Structures are given as C-alpha cells and as structure tokens.
Amino acid sequence: GESVGLHLPTLSVQEGDNSIINCAYSNSASDYFIWYKQESGKGPQFIIDIRSNMDKRQGQRVTVLLNKTVKHLSLQIAATQPGDSAVYFCAENKGGDYKLSFGAGTTVTVRA
Amino acid sequence: GAGVSQTPSNKVTEKGKYVELRCDPISGHTALYWYRQSLGQGPEFLIYFQGTGAADDSGLPNDRFFAVRPEGSVSTLKIQRTERGDSAVYLCASSPSSGSAFREQFFGPGTRLTVL
Numbered sequence: 001g002e003s004v005g006l007h008l009p010t011l012s013v014q015e016g017d018n019s020i021i022n023c024a025y026s027n028s029a030s031d032y033f034i035w036y037k038q039e040s041g042k043g044p045q046f047i048i049d050i051r052s053n054m055d056k057r058q059g060q061r062v063t064v065l066l067n068k069t070v071k072h073l074s075l076q077i078a079a080t081q082p083g084d085s086a087v088y089f090c091a092e093n094k095g096g097d098y099k100l101s102f103g104a105g106t107t108v109t110v111r112a
Numbered sequence: 113g114a115g116v117s118q119t120p121s122n123k124v125t126e127k128g129k130y131v132e133l134r135c136d137p138i139s140g141h142t143a144l145y146w147y148r149q150s151l152g153q154g155p156e157f158l159i160y161f162q163g164t165g166a167a168d169d170s171g172l173p174n175d176r177f178f179a180v181r182p183e184g185s186v187s188t189l190k191i192q193r194t195e196r197g198d199s200a201v202y203l204c205a206s207s208p209s210s211g212s213a214f215r216e217q218f219f220g221p222g223t224r225l226t227v228l
Contacts, residue, residue, distance in 0.1 A: 009152075034215050043116070043203050043219025044155065089154045098143060098214040099168070102154025 010107045013084075019077040021106050023090035026071060030092035034100065035064060035075045038087045044102075047075070049093075077108075085110045114138070116220035118204050124226045125194055133189040133223045137206030144187050145217060146179055147203040155203055161187060162209060194227045201225070 013019045025033065031052050036044035048059040050066050050073075057064050063076040073090055087107050091100040117136040125131050137144050142163055147155035157171040161181045169179070176194075181187040191198055201224050205217040 032215050041221065043205070043221050045219070046216040049215045091154070093215050098145070098160050098162075099157045099171075100147075100155070100215070100217065101157070104152065105154055 008106055009104070010109070012109045012111060013080045014111050015080060015082060017080055019075075019080045019084065019108060021075045021077075021088050021108065023073040023075075023103055024071060025073060025090070025092060025103075027092060027101075028068075028071070030094055032093040033064070033066060033073050034091045034093060035062075036089045036091060036102070037084075038089065038105070040086075044089060047088075080108075080110050082110050082112065084108060116204055116206055116218055118202075118220040118223050120223060121221065122224045122226075124228065126228050127194060127196060129194050129227075131191050131194055131225065133191075133202050133204075133225070135187045135189070135204030135206075135220060137185065137187070137204070138218055139185075141206035141208055141218070142184065143207045143209045143213065143217075144181060145205045145207075146187070146189050147205065147219075149201045149203055149222065151200075158189075191225075194225075196227045199225055199227045 032049050034049040035047040037047050038044040050057045050064045061078045065074045087105040089102045089105045091102045119134045144161040146158040149155045159169040159179050160167050164184045176192045179189045201222040203222045205219040207213040207217045
C-alpha cells in the first residue's frame with residue numbers, strides 16, 4: 001500500500017496568506033521526501049525535497065518541515081498567489097532508488 | 113528547452129483493443145519512467161528504464177502491459193486487451209541518472225486513456 005498520504009484533500013487559501021499543506025508518512029526507511037505540484041492538465045512538477053536527516057529546508061517562497069517523531073511532513077507556501085492553485089503531492093524516495101511513491105494529493109484553491 | 117512530450121494526449125478505445133502510448137523524454141536524459149494516475153490519486157509507478165533496458169518493471173499490473181525503449185530515447189507503453197479498469201492518465205517522466213536526479217523527475221502532460 002501507499003506509504004505517504006495527506007491529511008486533507010482540499011485547502012482554500014486567501015491570496016496573500018500563507019498556505020500549509022500537510023502529509024503523514026508511515027515508512028521510516030525513506031531517505032528523502034519530496035513535494036510535487038500538479039496543475040490542471042499537466043504533469044507533476046518538482047518543488048523541493050528534504051533529506052530524512054534534516055528538519056527544515058527552504059526554497060523560493062516555500063519551506064518544507066519534517067518531523068520524524070510523528071512522521072509528519074509539511075509544505076509552507078509564503079504569500080500564496082493565484083498561480084499556486086494546484087494539486088500538491090508529497091512523495092518519498094529511498095536513497096539510490098529511482099521510484100517515487102506518491103500520496104493522494106491536496107487540492108489548493110487560492111481565493112482572490 | 114523542450115520538455116517531455118507524450119502522444120496522443122487523449123486516447124479513447126474499446127474494451128479488448130490494443131493501444132500504444134508514446135513518450136519523448138528530454139534530450140540527454142538516460143532515465144525514463146512510466147506512471148499511471150487514476151482520478152483523484154497520486155501517480156503510481158509502473159516501470160523504469162535506464163538507457164535501453166527496463167531496470168525495474170515491478171509496477172506493471174499484469175502481462176497485458178509492456179514497455180520498450182529500443183534506442184534509449186523514445187519509449188512506448190503497450191497495453192493489450194484493454195479493460196475498463198485501465199482507464200487513467202499515463203504519465204511519462206525522465207531525468208538524468210545521477211545523484212539527486214531521481215528525486216527531480218520531469219513529467220510530461222500525460223496521455224488520458226479511456227476504455228469504453
């Protein structure tokens with residue numbers, strides 16, 4: 001079965017606010033956790049990843065937090081924009097492996 | 113530069129028919145992956161190619177599914193005797209084969225397969 005999954009299937013956010021997307025995982029053997037964004041009619045697009053020995057990683061307007069104690073992963077998007085409306089997937093990867101195991105996704109809708 | 117392209121974008125077929133789905137990866141990417149995405153779900157791994165060889169086909173659901181990559185570039189996913197349960201979006205991705213590349217896979221737009 002799937003080893004990653006998301007807490008909420010949908011999230012509505014006011015433009016300009018910060019978004020927090022959550023993901024719970026069960027496979028402690030994963031070496032990396034990755035966030036992908038999928039816009040309607042397109043394939044998933046890589047956003048950011050974090051190694052399992054890290055707690056936090058920042059990118060451009062995004063921050064990923066990893067809490068290994070409770071097996072929880074989150075993606076924070078600062079100053080959410082209309083272009084951030086999409087489905088967000090967390091995925092896991094074992095170091096040296098090539099497969100990505102995806103969760104079910106959270107649909108983020110940005111309100112103007 | 114050009115991304116991963118997939119053809120056709122949509123395919124409607126009848127139960128029992130044979131279909132081929134094509135993937136053109138990013139030039140120079142030696143790793144190629146096929147995933148299947150059902151409505152409302154995340155992509156599910158099917159098969160991985162390193163060059164011309166299928167390094168892992170453990171995700172193929174049964175022997176009706178087969179994929180090739182004869183020259184290490186374009187890949188074709190072949191489905192025989194299609195069933196209604198095969199209806200999904202079939203995604204292709206590619207990446208270089210080094211370091212963190214496996215985590216940053218470049219996906220095509222997918223082929224939406226509908227089996228009537």
